[in-house]
Amino acid sequence: MTATGAAIVADNLRKTFGEVVAVDHISLEVPRGSVLGMLGVNGAGKTTMVRMLATVLKPDSGRAMVHGFDVVEHPQAVRRSIGLAGQSAAVDENLTGRENLVLVGRLTHLSKSTARQRADALLDQFGLADAGNRPVRTYSGGMRRRLDLGAALVAHPPVLFLDEPTTGLDPASRLDLWGVIETLVADGTTVLLTTQYLEEADRLADNIVVVDKGLIAAEGSAKQLKDRLGDTVIEFEFATSSVASSAAVALGSSVAAATIVRVVMSNGSVTLRDALNLLAAAEIVPSHVALREPTLDDVFLTLTHSSPIGGAAGATA
Amino acid sequence: MSVDVPRRNDGFVWAVRDTLAMIGRNLTVIRRVPQLLVFSFVQPLIFVFMFRYVFGGAIKVPGGSYVDYLMPGVFVQTVAFGAINTAIGLAEDKNKGLLERLQSLPMSRSAVLAGRVLADTIRNVLIVSLMLVVGTMVGFHTHTNALKVAAGVALMVLFGLALCWLFALIGLAVPNGEAAQAAAFPLFAPLVFASSAFVDPRTMPGWLRWWAERQPVSIAAKGVRALMLGGPQFPMDYVWASIAWSLGISAVLAPLAVRKFRRT
Numbered sequence: 001m002t003a004t005g006a007a008i009v010a011d012n013l014r015k016t017f018g019e020v021v022a023v024d025h026i027s028l029e030v031p032r033g034s035v036l037g038m039l040g041v042n043g044a045g046k047t048t049m050v051r052m053l054a055t056v057l058k059p060d061s062g063r064a065m066v067h068g069f070d071v072v073e074h075p076q077a078v079r080r081s082i083g084l085a086g087q088s089a090a091v092d093e094n095l096t097g098r099e100n101l102v103l104v105g106r107l108t109h110l111s112k113s114t115a116r117q118r119a120d121a122l123l124d125q126f127g128l129a130d131a132g133n134r135p136v137r138t139y140s141g142g143m144r145r146r147l148d149l150g151a152a153l154v155a156h157p158p159v160l161f162l163d164e165p166t167t168g169l170d171p172a173s174r175l176d177l178w179g180v181i182e183t184l185v186a187d188g189t190t191v192l193l194t195t196q197y198l199e200e201a202d203r204l205a206d207n208i209v210v211v212d213k214g215l216i217a218a219e220g221s222a223k224q225l226k227d228r229l230g231d232t233v234i235e236f237e238f239a240t241s242s243v244a245s246s247a248a249v250a251l252g253s254s255v256a257a258a259t260i261v262r263v264v265m266s267n268g269s270v271t272l273r274d275a276l277n278l279l280a281a282a283e284i285v286p287s288h289v290a291l292r293e294p295t296l297d298d299v300f301l302t303l304t305h306s307s308p309i310g311g312a313a314g315a316t317a
Numbered sequence: 318m319s320v321d322v323p324r325r326n327d328g329f330v331w332a333v334r335d336t337l338a339m340i341g342r343n344l345t346v347i348r349r350v351p352q353l354l355v356f357s358f359v360q361p362l363i364f365v366f367m368f369r370y371v372f373g374g375a376i377k378v379p380g381g382s383y384v385d386y387l388m389p390g391v392f393v394q395t396v397a398f399g400a401i402n403t404a405i406g407l408a409e410d411k412n413k414g415l416l417e418r419l420q421s422l423p424m425s426r427s428a429v430l431a432g433r434v435l436a437d438t439i440r441n442v443l444i445v446s447l448m449l450v451v452g453t454m455v456g457f458h459t460h461t462n463a464l465k466v467a468a469g470v471a472l473m474v475l476f477g478l479a480l481c482w483l484f485a486l487i488g489l490a491v492p493n494g495e496a497a498q499a500a501a502f503p504l505f506a507p508l509v510f511a512s513s514a515f516v517d518p519r520t521m522p523g524w525l526r527w528w529a530e531r532q533p534v535s536i537a538a539k540g541v542r543a544l545m546l547g548g549p550q551f552p553m554d555y556v557w558a559s560i561a562w563s564l565g566i567s568a569v570l571a572p573l574a575v576r577k578f579r580r581t
Contacts, residue, residue, distance in 0.1 A: 056420045079423035090414035092342065094349045099342075106338045107424040109331060135349055151418065161421075 006065075007032045007159050007190035008053060013062035015048050022048035024214035025062065030192055030207075032158075035185055037205025038194040039300060045214040046194035047087070050163045053192065054084045067159050080108075083152030086163030086194070090148065093137040097128050097147050100136060101154055108155040115154070122150040126180070142173030149180065160184065162193045166200060178203060198297050210303050217303040225299045234263045234275055237288035250282035251275060259287075332425035339432020343406065344439065354440070357402070361395040361448055368515055369455050378517045380550045385460075388452040389469070389541035390514030393534055395448055396477030397509055399441040403481040404497035406433055407488030416581060430571075430578055434481040441477045445470055459545045469544035472559055476537040479566035485574040489581050507532075514538045533562040 008030040015023045023045040030036040040046045051057040053064055055075040064071045067081035091100045098119050105115025123132040126146040136144060145165065152160060162181070166174040181204055185191055195201055201208050202222045209219040218225060236251075237260050238244040244259045256262045263275050272291070279286060347354050368376070368387050378386040407430075410416045419429050449470075459466050484501065491497050511529050512518075518529035529535055540559035543551040 051417070054421045056417050076423050079421060082421065084418060084421040087414070090418055092415060093413070094346045095342065099345065103338060103342055104418070104422065107335055107419070107422045107428075109334075109423065 005031055007034075008036070008064070008066050008192055010049070010053065010064040011062055013049065013052055013059045013064055015052055015057060015060050021214050023052070023059075026209075026211070026214070026216055027062075028209055028216070028219075030190055032190055033185070033188050034206040035181075035191040035193060035204050037201030037208040038192065038211055039196070039198065039201050039208055040194070040211035041196060044211045046211055047163055048214075049211070050084070050086075050161050050192065050194055054082055054161050055079055056084075080155070081157055082159045082161060083155070083157035084161045084163070085145075085149045085152035086161070086165045087167055091136050091144060091151055094135055096133050096135055097123060097139070097143075098132040100147060101151055104151045104154045110155065118154050122153060126150050142169055142176065145169060145173065145177060146180070149177065153184070158188075158190060160189050160191045162191060164194055164196065167196065174200075198300055210300060212303060218299070226293075228299060232265045233292045234265060234272055235290045235292055236261045236263070236275075236279070236286040237290075238284070239287050243284060246282065247279060247284045247286070250278050250284060328425070332427055332431075335425040335428030336431045336435065339428050340436045340439070343433055343436030347440065347443075354444070357399060357440075358444055358447055360398060361391055361444070362451060364391055364394065364515075365448075365451060365455060376516055377520075379519075380548060381460075381546065382456075384452075384456045385458060385546055386517075386542070387515060388448075388457040389473075389545055390512075390538045391452075392445055392448055392469075392473050392541055393476065393538045394509050394514050395444055396441045396473050397480055397505065397534060399437060399444055400477055400480035400484045401498065401501045402440065402484075403433055403437045404484035404488035404491070404501055405494040406437070407485055408491050408497040409494040411489065411581060412493040420581075426579065427575065430485055430574055434478065434485060437481050438474060438478050441474055442470070445473060461545060461547045465544045465547070468556075469541045472540050472544060472556060473537060475563045476533070476559060479533075479563040479570070482567055482570035482574050486570055486577055489574065489577045508534050512538065533559070533566070536562055 006029045008028070010026060010028045012025045012027055013023055014021075014025050026045070026049060028036065038046050038049065048057065052059045053066055053071060055071050055078050058072060066078045069077040069081065071078050091097075092103070095103065101119035101122055102115045105118050106112070108115075110118065120129075120132075123129045126149070128143060128147060128150070131139060131143060136147065139147065149162070149165065152162075165181070166177050169177065178200070181191065181193070185204075191204075193201070193204060205222065207219065207221055208225060210217045210225070218228070220228075235256075236244075236247060238247055239259070241255070241258050244255050244261055248255045248261045251261060251263050253261055253263050265271065272289075276289075365387070368391070369384055373383050373387070376383055380386075407416070410419075416429065483504075484497075487500050488497050491500055507528070511521075511525055512532060513529055513535040518526045518535070521529055536555055537559045539551055539555035543553050543555050
């Protein structure tokens with residue numbers, strides 16, 4: 001594991017809470033200016049990982065460097081280089097949006113005037129200028145998240161930790177926030193983002209680690225992860241389950257669910273035409289045909305030992 | 318995007334500035350949600366009316382009038398109840414994730430707790446001053462000089478500060494504000510009620526009297542009486558004893574609260 005060029009390096013981090021192993025051992029590296037998406041269900045260890053990297057929690061063992069500083073040896077230097085936002089960071093409900101940002105600025109040791117300027121600039125940037133003098137308790141969920149993200153950006157941190165930044169947001173606010181994050185990344189900020197949403201990781205992250213039970217279950221780009229499952233699936237639906245089972249025999253597959261039969265198109269050995277020809281030869285007419293590209297959901301569910309391909313509805317082609 | 322290497326020499330100055338910033342933040346709540354202050358004022362007010370007018374006639378205390386005996390007790394009860402705010406404030410900040418944000422900032426580590434405890438102390442001064450006015454309105458008379466009365470206020474605020482550390486510890490240990498409030502009450506029964514705050518412990522059964530005469534709330538109430546009423550009933554010894562209690566409690570619990578904070 002080399003530290004050069006990496007904004008975040010974690011080497012065998014581990015954290016337990018009593019009997020519970022939150023992070024078993026996780027190593028990762030985030031190159032400067034890139035986005036790492038950390039994907040996992042609740043309790044997978046994502047938040048604990050972020051807390052250790054953001055110097056909020058001390059790791060039991062292992063080492064981590066953020067922006068070149070050791071999180072245990074030089075926590076204050078790390079704190080000067082990072083912003084933390086998302087489900088685990090927050091704003092004060094009784095202060096106005098502007099007061100929240102100024103407070104963070106003051107506690108980041110900016111001068112009073114710089115803190116005020118930053119607050120105004122951020123309120124503008126996040127479309128909160130009009131709401132800046134209202135107490136945060138009057139804000140909508142989306143506004144709070146934007147303010148929260150703004151609070152993480154007060155000191156222009158080169159490294160940003162976003163812990164499930166869009167959890168609980170409506171689709172429009174989510175798109176909004178994604179746009180903001182993309183702008184930050186374009187400006188050179190390194191981002192470590194945790195999420196439960198594969199779509200979010202797919203859209204924002206250069207690299208993805210799938211975390212499960214405190215361990216990394218897989219890592220790579222979204223494309224690499226999808227390639228691991230590889231293949232497009234043809235999904236046939238038939239009028240009755242008995243037709244489906246004869247179709248399954250004809251196709252050399254098995255019935256996936258009541259009236260559904262799936263065929264994996266691996267390495268082009270089975271094409272859609274082949275499959276349709278086989279069905280025609282058996283004089284079976286499907287009632288519905290769909291092509292499913294593997295999604296990150298499939299990767300995720302497979303890796304986290306939930307049900308593999310199938311089950312929930314996928315994309316239809 | 319370069320980052321300064323930490324400078325250690327101005328650490329103390331920053332600790333003070335950060336603490337002031339946190340005090341300001343904690344006191345803003347009083348301006349934004351004044352109801353909170355009103356409620357913390359209503360409770361001792363009810364006690365004053367209850368003990369002054371409902372039970373007062375039936376309560377005998379040695380020496381002077383009951384209202385003079387009662388009010389210092391109510392003052393001490395007020396600062397003790399005020400300290401619950403420390404527990405609620407910290408528990409809510411933790412619950413809402415605000416402590417986590419503060420812990421990720423390059424601010425002084427001690428400023429979060431110090432800012433909380435000092436803000437609640439200022440709040441206590443405010444409420445106690447109001448209670449002094451209320452006391453005057455219901456017939457409370459101090460029998461010493463202004464300096465001693467001010468020293469009496471200082472004595473109870475110092476005691477309140479000591480209790481703030483206890484409640485800081487509780488606030489950091491519980492998940493949210495409601496739990497903090499629930500955890501606080503069982504402490505108050507033996508501390509505030511089984512005391513000499515409202516009645517003379519000599520009327521209590523022997524085992525309870527033993528406790529009620531020695532525990533810190535009683536000592537603080539007697540110390541305040543010594544400073545505001547004086548007389549042979551309440552020698553200055555209680556003042557020194559109460560100061561010793563307050564400093565002792567702070568000396569033990571403040572480091573424990575700081576340790577707890579660092580591990581939260």
